[in-house]
Amino acid sequence: MLRNKRTYAAYFLSSAFSVMVFFVCALFLFHPDLKAQVAWNSALLVLAQAEVIMFLFCFLFVLYSVGSFLRSRKREFGILLMHGMTVRQLRKMVFMENMLVAAGSLGTGILAGLLTAKLFLLAGSNLLGINPLSFHVSLYSLLLTILSFLMLFLVISLCTTMLLGSTRLIDLFQSGIKRDVKPKFSKVLALLAGVLLLVSYALAATATASTVKVRMLPVTAMTIVGTYLFFTQASVALLGLMKKNLARYWKKSNLVLVSNLAYRMKDNARMFFLVTIITTITFCAVGVFASINRLSGDFALDHPAQIGYVSKEDGSLEKKHLEEISGELTARGASYRTEKIDLVYVRVLSSSLASGPEWLPVISFSDYSRALSAAGYSVSEQSPAEDEALVLMSSHREKLLLQERKPASYRLGEGGLLLHEIGITGRVSIADHLTPELGNQREGVFSGLVVNDAVKERLRMDDDSSKVERYTAYYTDSMESTEGIASRLTENGRMDYERGKPYAMTVSGTLFEVQRTTFGALLFFALLVGTVFFIAAGSFLYFRLYSDLDYDRRQYLALTKIGMTRKEMEKMVSRQLGLLFFLPVGVAMVHSLFAFIALQRYVYISIAWEAAAILASFCLVQVIYFWFIRARYLRNLQKVHP
Numbered sequence: 242m243l244r245n246k247r248t249y250a251a252y253f254l255s256s257a258f259s260v261m262v263f264f265v266c267a268l269f270l271f272h273p274d275l276k277a278q279v280a281w282n283s284a285l286l287v288l289a290q291a292e293v294i295m296f297l298f299c300f301l302f303v304l305y306s307v308g309s310f311l312r313s314r315k316r317e318f319g320i321l322l323m324h325g326m327t328v329r330q331l332r333k334m335v336f337m338e339n340m341l342v343a344a345g346s347l348g349t350g351i352l353a354g355l356l357t358a359k360l361f362l363l364a365g366s367n368l369l370g371i372n373p374l375s376f377h378v379s380l381y382s383l384l385l386t387i388l389s390f391l392m393l394f395l396v397i398s399l400c401t402t403m404l405l406g407s408t409r410l411i412d413l414f415q416s417g418i419k420r421d422v423k424p425k426f427s428k429v430l431a432l433l434a435g436v437l438l439l440v441s442y443a444l445a446a447t448a449t450a451s452t453v454k455v456r457m458l459p460v461t462a463m464t465i466v467g468t469y470l471f472f473t474q475a476s477v478a479l480l481g482l483m484k485k486n487l488a489r490y491w492k493k494s495n496l497v498l499v500s501n502l503a504y505r506m507k508d509n510a511r512m513f514f515l516v517t518i519i520t521t522i523t524f525c526a527v528g529v530f531a532s533i534n535r536l537s538g539d540f541a542l543d544h545p546a547q548i549g550y551v552s553k554e555d556g557s558l559e560k561k562h563l564e565e566i567s568g569e570l571t572a573r574g575a576s577y578r579t580e581k582i583d584l585v586y587v588r589v590l591s592s593s594l595a596s597g598p599e600w601l602p603v604i605s606f607s608d609y610s611r612a613l614s615a616a617g618y619s620v621s622e623q624s625p626a627e628d629e630a631l632v633l634m635s636s637h638r639e640k641l642l643l644q645e646r647k648p649a650s651y652r653l654g655e656g657g658l659l660l661h662e663i664g665i666t667g668r669v670s671i672a673d674h675l676t677p678e679l680g681n682q683r684e685g686v687f688s689g690l691v692v693n694d695a696v697k698e699r700l701r702m703d704d705d706s707s708k709v710e711r712y713t714a715y716y717t718d719s720m721e722s723t724e725g726i727a728s729r730l731t732e733n734g735r736m737d738y739e740r741g742k743p744y745a746m747t748v749s750g751t752l753f754e755v756q757r758t759t760f761g762a763l764l765f766f767a768l769l770v771g772t773v774f775f776i777a778a779g780s781f782l783y784f785r786l787y788s789d790l791d792y793d794r795r796q797y798l799a800l801t802k803i804g805m806t807r808k809e810m811e812k813m814v815s816r817q818l819g820l821l822f823f824l825p826v827g828v829a830m831v832h833s834l835f836a837f838i839a840l841q842r843y844v845y846i847s848i849a850w851e852a853a854a855i856l857a858s859f860c861l862v863q864v865i866y867f868w869f870i871r872a873r874y875l876r877n878l879q880k881v882h883p
Contacts, residue, residue: 242338242341242342245310245314249310249342252303252306252310252342252780252784253342253345253346253349254780255302255306255776255777255780256299256302256303256306256342256343256346256350257345257346257347257349257350257353258350258353258773258776259295259299259302259350259773259777260346260347260349260350260351260354260386260390261350261351261353261354261357262295262354262769262770262772262773263292263295263296263299263350263386263389263390264350264351264354264382264383264386265354265357265358265361265769266288266291266292266295266766266769267292267379267381267382267383267385267386268354268358268361268362268377268378268379268382269288269362269365269374270285270288270289270292270382270385271379271381271382271385272362272374272377272379273377273379274372274374274375274377275371275374287759287762287763287766288762288766290766291766291769291770292385294770295769295770295773296389296393298770298773298774298777299390299393299773300393300396300397302777302780303393303394303397304397304400305515305781306780306784307339307397307398307400309784309785310784311335318331335398336398336399339394339397339398340394340395340398342394343390343391343394343395343398347386347387347390347391347394350386350390351383351386351387354386355378358376358378359376362374362375362376364765365765368761368762368764368765371758425477425507426473426474426475426477426478426481427474428478430470430473430474430475431470431474431475431477431478433467433470433474434467434468434470434471434474434475435467435471435475436467437463437464437466437467437470438463438464438467438468438471440463441460441463441464441467441835442831442835444456444459444460444463445460445835445836445838445839446835446838446839448838448839448842448843449641449645449842450641450642450644450645450842450843451642451645451646451683451684451685453839453840453842453843454682454683455683456839457839460839464832465518468514468517468518468828468832469510469514471828472506472510472511472513472514472517473507473510473511473514476506476510476824477506477507480502480506502817502820505817505821509785509821512781512782512785513821513824513825515778515781516778516781516782516825516826516829517825517826517828517829517832518829519774519775519777519778520774520775520778520825520826520829520859521829521832521833521836522774523771523774523775523778523829523859524771524829524830524832524833524836524855524856524859525833525836525837526767526770526771527764527767527768527771527855528833528836528837528848528851528852528855528856529767529840530760530763530764530766530767531764531767531851531854531855532840532844532848532851532852533760533763533764533844539637540720540749540752540753540756540757541720541749542637542668542669543636543637543638543669543672543673544669544672544720544747544749544752544753545612545613545615545616545618545668545669545670545672545714546580546612546615546616546672546714546715546716546749547577547715547716547717547719547720547722547723547748547749547750548566548714548715548717548723548726548727548746548747548748548749549671549672549675549712549713549714549715549746549747550562550563550566550712550713550714550715550744550745550746551584551675551676551710551711551712551713551738551744551745551746552710552711552713552743552744553710553742553743553744553745554708554709554710555743556711556743557743558743558744559711559713559744562727562730562744562746563713565727565729565730566715566726566727569726569727570715570717570722570723570726573722573726575717575718575719575722575723576717576718577715577716577717578615578715578716579713579714579715579716580611580612580615580713580714580716581711581712581713581714582604582608582611582612582671582711582712582714583604583608583701583709583710583711583712584602584603584604584671584676584689584709584710584711584712585602585603585604585697585700585701585707585708585709586600586601586602586603586707586708586709586710587600587601587603587653587654587700587707588600588653588654588655588706588707589601589651589652589653590652590653590654590657591651591652592649592650592651592652593647593649593650593651594649594680595681596681597649597651598677598679600677600708601651601653601679601689601690602633602676602677602688602689602690602710603630603653603689603690603691603692603696603697603700604633604670604671604689604690604691604692604697605691605692605693605694605696605697605698606622606624606625606631606691606692606693606694607694609631609633609666609670609691612670612671612714613668613670615714615716616670616716618668620667621667622664622666622667624693624694625663625691625692625693625696626693627693627695627696628659628660628661629660629661629662629663629692629693630651630660630661630662630663630690630691630692631662631663631664631665631666631690631691631692632662632664632665632666632687632690632691633666633670633671633687633688633689633690633691634665634666634668634669634687634688635669635671635672635673635676635678635686635687635688636669636673636686637669638844639680639685639686639687640665640685641685641842641843641844642683642684642685643665643680643684643685643687644665645684645685646684646685648661648662648663648664649662650662651690653700654700654703654706654707655703655705655706656703658696658699658700660690660692660696662690665687666691671688671689671712672747672749673686673688673747674735674736674737674738674745674747675688675712675738675745675746675747676688676689676738676745677738677739678738678739720749720750720753721750721753722750723748723749723750723751724748724750724751724753724754725748725750725751726748726750726751727746727748728751730744730746731746731747731748731751733751733752733755734747734748734749734750734751734752734754734755735747735748735751735752775859775862778825779863779866782821782822782825782870783870786818786821786870786874790874790877790878793878794878797810797814797878807879811875814871814874814875814878815871818867818870818871818874819867822863822866822867822870823863823867826859826860826863830856830860833852833856834852834856837852
């Protein structure tokens with residue numbers, strides 16, 4: 242192991258870093274102060290999922306790493322077998338090596354986690370939007386980390402029997418020198434790679450809010466297959482075209498560079514594909530959660546009233562509940578004002594919607610205007626005509642979907658009054674979850690219709706089957722003053738209309754805290770797991786690079802003997818390493834860019850800044866990593882030079 246420390250370095254450090262991140266997540270998971278937070282259940286779910294995903298990825302990463310080590314040391318194994326070591330002794334030695342590295346990385350990772358725990362706790366508290374968590378190490382977090390990774394390393398070490406492959410001496414000694422006569426490719430598959438990638442990019446770029454979800458799976462599948470074919474077929478075909486340009490191909494060291502790249506692309510195609518997919522997942526996960534975190538800034542737009550309460554038809558508990566809410570607000574010293582609006586539920590005789598509702602809540606335009614004015618918003622719409630209606634938007638998240646859908650028409654009440662949608666409301670007047678969920682996830686969810694005042698009274702008076710529910714809105718000076726209000730009546734700040742209770746309710750202060758903590762936990766999880774993914778992707782490149790070091794030494798030694806200067810050699814190696822390092826990351830950035838374009842069509846806020854910042858940050862880290870590896874690789878490569 243000491244003689245192979247260069248090979249083990251990236252594996253050891255990456256494993257130790259994975260252990261450290263897993264341990265830090267476990268510290269959050271079992272921290273007693275976090276359990277006292279309002280959004281503890283949401284944060285617990287996110288952190289638990291992060292632990293599971295990280296563990297599964299670490300299993301695959303360690304499995305790949307062990308396989309890479311065994312392939313790079315086959316000549317060494319051949320020498321040991323030739324000098325009398327049995328296959329059983331060889332497997333025992335490899336098992337002990339793996340467990341020794343496992344113990345070292347586990348201890349190093351936990352120690353690094355303890356040293357940096359306070360920093361991570363402060364950063365995590367900031368992202369979660371809670372008070373700084375104190376330094377606390379739970380015995381459960383230690384046991385979870387130790388037992389999980391011991392099991393992981395033990396299972397993989399036991400699998401080395403299958404990873405060793407052939408133990409014939411001829412196969413072991415020729416493992417480092419066998420090269421294909423000529424890299425081959427299929428013109429059809431190379432063309433298919435370009436078609437799949439271009440079609441997936443086009444579908445992502447032209448997606449709308451209503452088609453993003455539908456196109457997500459086929460676009461992802463085409464991108465994955467296209468990426469695999471690009472590295473295995475199209476990249477070799479492109480290098481073959483470069484060889485036909487003799488003027489450039491025969492210029493200086495391009496002959497050696499292009500020929501080497503053709504072999505490397507073919508040999509490393511699967512590794513490049515794996516790095517590209519992992520890096521794309523990292524970019525998209527961090528970018529998506531960083532963008533979604535911005536939704537908390539527009540939370541007030543979806544909750545114009547700090548507390549919303551809807552009493553259903555019987556109204557038996559309305560007085561008791563409202564007195565309880567008012568009493569809690571008064572006890573906190575919070576000033577408030579209330580508005581009451583009648584929601585008239587009218588039977589729908591027919592509808593142009595594919596799955597039209599049986600009952601439709603209707604409010605008058607004057608009530609809609611009064612609710613917005615009480616929240617401090619101005620009304621830009623005009624009152625609908627007697628045969629027109631505005632779609633009552635339930636959330637700004639649904640705005641793009643509702644704008645794209647075809648306007649519907651309804652025939653309501655016993656008289657069959659015909660109403661046509663003429664647009665959607667500019668703002669939310671009644672928060673989501675206080676009325677039945679109308680519409681669908683593809684075309685947009687809405688809360689009801691806003692109609693002319695006279696139409697509402699006509700539907701209410703002329704239709705004996707109509708029913709009336711009362712909406713009571715509490716407006717306070719600050720949303721934070723309502724956090725934890727009426728906790729007995731809600732679950733995490735709301736009681737959905739569909740839950741079957743005689744009332745529905747939302748408390749914006751509690752909901753905001755839950756949402757902010759959940760989104761912060763998602764971003765924290767994405768940053769931690771994304772960093773592990775990104776470092777693992779860099780480790781894959783490191784493994785493959787150093788597995789070819791002996792072959793490259795012999796090749797570059799031969800080139801220096803026939804006249805290549807050290808400067809020319811360094812330039813050629815730098816260009817070759819640059820392509821190997823930045824091609825997978827570049828392809829991943831293009832994939833992510835089109836993913837962000839599709840996401841932008843789905844959300845109503847701009848995510849351009851978050852997407853650019855994420856891509857630029859990871860690109861900068863990759864550049865630093867490249868220059869560090871380049872310096873070390875050149876130094877090791879030149880050890881054989883005179």
